[in-house]
Amino acid sequence: MTWRDPLPYGTTTVLHDYTLTHLNRLVRIAVLRGYRPTPGTIADQLETAWHAVVEHLCTTTEAPQPGELIKAARAALATEYRDELHHHGYLAGDAGAGREAMPAYQRYWHTGPTPSSEASVVERIALAQIWEHLAPSEREALEALAETGDYQKAAELVGKKQGTFNVLVRNGRQRFLAAWHEGETPSRVWRTDRRVGSRKGTDTRGRNRLTxxxxxxxxxxxxxxxxxxxxxxxxxxxxxxxxxxxxxxxxxxxxxxxxx
Structure with missing residues (x-):
């Protein structure tokens, strides 16, 4: 049976001397009289009210009054209405604010999923573990380069000749990549370091860089x-x-x- 068809009716007694026809009338009173905002079509509302009336009738130990059954039906309709508003992001008590006005609705549907912290945690742990496998001079060179951002300044900071410093940086990077890939073929070292190449403002090929x-x-x-x-x-x-x-x-x- 679809709920576009008439509600069940007849002289069959359900419980507490209520017949199908009597319940049919009470459900229609709950839905069609004393109108209040309710979700869905009339067929949907009749279905909701019918189930509420039958459930209340079956769970009560004493014969309920007709008004009690009507009240149960309307309470079910009100609950479904509030749930429908909540589902579409309406503010409780202020439906006039419109759809999606609820702050929690905006956060859930429009901010996207929270990114996992797994990658950053794994990278920090791996960096700490690999760092200990580099030679002290390589760690010193890489730290100086990170601090100054300039190859020449970094070499002066650690007291190394420029050529020696560049070798330490290259070897440190190669050793780091080999450990990072754990036995796999490591990726090649970056061709161009985007740090300042020299105090003269030239790139790694000797060309002037824009300032x-x-x-x-x-x-x-x-x-x-x-x-x-x-x-x-x-x-x-x-x-x-x-x-x-x-x-x-x-x-x-x-x-x-x-x-x-």
Whole structure:
């Protein structure tokens, strides 16, 4: 039976001397009289009210009054209405605020899943374990490079010749990658280190690098509508490199490099 059909009716006694026809009438009174906001179609509401009336009738030990059954039906309709509002993010007591007004609804549906912390935890533990396998001089070189961001300054900080320092950094990276991959073929060491290559403001191939102020000036001109191609031709770099600098993906040379 679908609930678009009439509700059950007839002279069959259900419980406590209530017949199907009597229950049918009480359910219709609960739904169709004394209207209150309820979810779904009339058929849905009749179904909800019918089940509430029958459940109350079956669970009570004494014969309920008709008004008690009507009250049970309307309570079920009100509960379903509140659940429907909650499901669609309406604020309790302020349905006029509209759908999705509930803060918890916004957080759940629009902020996305919380990222797992597993990767960061694993990386920190692995770094600590691998770090101990590097030679002390390699750790010292890598720490100095991380602190200064400049190969020449880092070499001076640890008191090494530039060539010796570069070898320590390279060996430390290779040893680190070999341990990180645990017996697998390690990835190659990065071709280009994006740190400052030298105090002269040149990259690893000896070419002049754009400085911070130059990049800022190009960024302003780009915002004013100048094309990347025109700016790249003027700067003497390719469009990909200039685009990466403007987006902050690559680090420009410090302005003080021009005075040294």
């Amino acid at each position: 911070t102020s130059q990049v800022e000036a190009y960024r302003d001109r780009r915002a004013d509508g100048t094309t990347i191609r025109a700016l790249a031709e003027e700067a003497g770099v390719n469009e990909t490199t200039l685009g990466a600098l403007l987006r902050g993906k690559y680090r420009p040379a410090p302005d003080k490099a021009l005075a040294l």
